[in-house]
Amino acid sequence: MPEIAAKPFSFTFHPSTTALVVIDMQRDFAEPGGFGASLGNDVSRVQAIIPTVRRLMDGFRAAGLPVIHTMECHRPDLSDLPPAKRDRGSPAIRIGDPGPMGRVLIAGEPGTAIIAEVAPLPGEIVIEKPGKGAFYATSLSDVLTRMGARQLVFAGVTTEVCVQTTMREANDRGYECLLGEDATESYFVEFKQATLAMIRAQGAIVGWTAMTDQILEGIA
Ligand code: TIU
Numbered sequence: 001m002p003e004i005a006a007k008p009f010s011f012t013f014h015p016s017t018t019a020l021v022v023i024d025m026q027r028d029f030a031e032p033g034g035f036g037a038s039l040g041n042d043v044s045r046v047q048a049i050i051p052t053v054r055r056l057m058d059g060f061r062a063a064g065l066p067v068i069h070t071m072e073c074h075r076p077d078l079s080d081l082p083p084a085k086r087d088r089g090s091p092a093i094r095i096g097d098p099g100p101m102g103r104v105l106i107a108g109e110p111g112t113a114i115i116a117e118v119a120p121l122p123g124e125i126v127i128e129k130p131g132k133g134a135f136y137a138t139s140l141s142d143v144l145t146r147m148g149a150r151q152l153v154f155a156g157v158t159t160e161v162c163v164q165t166t167m168r169e170a171n172d173r174g175y176e177c178l179l180g181e182d183a184t185e186s187y188f189v190e191f192k193q194a195t196l197a198m199i200r201a202q203g204a205i206v207g208w209t210a211m212t213d214q215i216l217e218g219i220a
Pocket of ligand 1: 036157158162
């Protein structure tokens with residue numbers, strides 16, 4: 001079995017059962033005026049990883065391995081938006097409100113779109129999700145079963161919110177999960193570092209972590 005040099009130890013995988021899952025690389029989390037900024041966050045840290053995420057995606061594409069994208073978003077009628085989520089944090093602009101990039105975090109709006117540099121190619125799967133985890137109220141489980149996936153490599157934002165939640169959901173479903181250390185980002189430096197550490201602690205209790213160069217070397 002091929003291996004990726006990872007922490008806390010090598011990540012073994014089979015190319016025919018491995019997929020990349022890119023979490024929520026949306027304008028709403030990376031640009032001023034979006035959802036992330038409305039919660040009071042500095043979004044520049046997210047912008048900085050865009051080229052690295054692109055490099056990782058292109059490596060999977062070149063190796064003929066699937067790339068799956070997720071988007072955190074809600075229906076225009078807000079029927080999948082619990083009031084508890086809408087009101088949380090008393091944001092300057094709430095989910096569904098009109099903002100500079102359209103209605104915040106609503107499917108089909110310009111700000112909700114995936115950032116152009118890391119946009120899905122025709123034919124790649126895009127999972128729209130109303131929660132932080134990508135398995136809740138989505139078809140992701142069925143999609144992965146149909147693909148025969150067993151190992152999942154993760155990238156995207158934010159590390160301790162949607163990425164970690166999804167990795168934990170995937171780990172509990174029996175997937176072996178690896179997170180790209182430099183292909184994920186948080187609005188909080190210390191939360192990212194803590195998340196990487198807690199994922200790989202206790203003998204990879206949630207999963208593995210590795211740098212993009214190591215992942216690309218392993219899948220090439
Ligand atoms: N606020 C924050 O850190 N993240 C989110 O709300 N969603 C995702 O992580 N995608």
